[in-house]
Amino acid sequence: MLPSLENEKISTLALIHTPGIGSVTVRQLISYCGGASKVFTSDYKKLIKIPGIGDKVARSILNGGGFAFAEKEFVDCGKSDTQLHFVTDKTYPGRLKSLYDAPVVLYSRGQFDFNQQRTVGIVGTRQISEYGKTVTETIIKELVPFQALIVSGLAYGVDITAHRACLKNGLPTIGVMASGLDVIYPAVHQRTAQEMQVHGGIVTENALATKPDFMRFPARNRIIAGLSDVTIVVESAKKGGSLITVEFAQNYHRDVFAVPGNLSSPQSEGCNQLIRDNKAAIFTSVQDMAMAIGWNLDQELNNGLVKQFEKEIPMSFDGFTQDEGQVLGMLRQKGNMQIDDLSWQSGMHLNKLATLLLNLEFQGMIKSLPGKKYGLI
Incomplete structure (x- = not known):
């Protein structure tokens, strides 16, 4: 038995x-x-x-x-040293748990934390230009101070450029695959996939030995979008696969940025279109993006100093309801959070939670941030 x-x-x-x-x-x-x-x-x-x-x-x-x-x-x-992460496990990514179409189980190999404080998805065309390569490498370098987990798809072009730049700069990175973990596609990225498992890893929802069939790639894209707090599209054709990732990210209420490009470049046509149609914010630098989505390193350093004295100077939530105190406590402990994550972790229905958050905002306790996030003032 x-x-x-x-x-x-x-x-x-x-x-x-x-x-x-x-x-x-x-x-x-x-x-x-x-x-x-x-x-x-x-x-x-x-x-x-x-x-x-x-x-x-x-x-x-x-x-x-x-x-x-x-x-x-x-x-x-x-x-085969393959880890299984079931949706009921603590190791399962919290960013996926509240999504209606999240995988029931994920397979992984490597050394990384799904629930790292910051995650960034970087996607784009397989036909990357020199401009796209330079931009991708610059993005990775600028993300180093934020120690974000970089999520991409191990494909040709933007994906593999991002993964390799992470290895060079010491950022953890994971490749989400449309195949089983023992079927690296494309095969020429086998060595990079092995190197990633030292400081990052590879992930899939597919069983071992699964071949990368065409229809598995859109499913793979939803996982990239779901794992990422923010998705950056570096280069994309007008009908590029990266636009599928963008659709998923929008459905999950995640932030999306697109790198503008030359008007005559086919590789930038999709990005320029996303910006034109207000489906993505324009990407100018990691610093500008961080400001827009509420990433604040200085504030975190200050919070770190405050935590040293938390036992001596506790924050009191007297005067608030039990539900309000619960939400304030979660924001204090975890920092800025999306409303979907707050709903899942608190057990409150979204409609009730939205009213509660509005009341707390009126009381000057919290602030709303881009991407349906909230944080303490």
């Missing part, structure tokens, strides 16, 4: 690999049944009453066909 926790994880993998079930449905099944293992012990009548579960999917679940694959996958991950 498998230990209960291990059984739950293998049951989750089995659900993921049951035909006709995606990430959203897996989470719904687990929520309705009270756990992945309990999904498989539910009867047919209960399963078909769950929204989105019809006769075919219910029978597929009860057949338990995904278990053989799931058990082998669990063992193979252990043998």
Whole structure:
């Protein structure tokens, strides 16, 4: 008999690999049944009453066909030093947990923290120009003081330029893949992927040995957008794949910046269009971007000094409701936070939380920031 926790994880993998079930449905099944293992012990009548579960999917679940694959996958991950991050785990990225279409499990290799204080997605064309290369390398250098985790896709062009610049400048970086972790695509980036695992790593939602099929790339892009506080598009054609990442970032209420380029350059046509249509803010420098989204190194240094004396000079939330005190305490502990993260971590419905935040803003306790973020005054 498998230990209960291990059984739950293998049951989750089995659900993921049951035909006709995606990430959203897996989470719904687990929520309705009270756990992945309990999904498989539910009867047919209960399963078909769950929204989105019809006769075919219910029978597929009860057949338990995904278990053989799931058990082998669990063992193979252990043998290959592959870490599994289930949505219920503490190691699972907090930035993804509140997203409706987040992967139920992530595979990773390397040394990094998903929940690093700052994350920046850098995306762009595979046909990078010298201008794009210079801009990408400059962005990475300017991000060093902020010690941000850089997220990209390990592809040709802007992606690999960003990863390699991070290795050169000592910034942690992760490559989100559209394949299994043991199928590096493109293969010529194998060495860079290995180097990244020393100070960063590679990540995917796909099982080992999965090939990088065309339709897996848009799914990969949603993970890049979801992991990133802010996404920077360096260069993009008018219909470039980076624009898909931008759409996801906007849906997740994340900040998006685009680097302006030569009007006659096909590589900059997509970026210029994003700026023109107000779908992205214009990127001029990391310092300007940091100011726009509320990153303040000086303030953090001051906060660090304040924390040394927190026990002697505690902040009192007397006079506020329990909910208000909870939100103020979270902002004090974690710094600026997005409203979606506040909602998830506090357990408050968005409508209730929005009213509460407005009241606190009127009382001069908090301030609203770009990207639907809030921070203490």
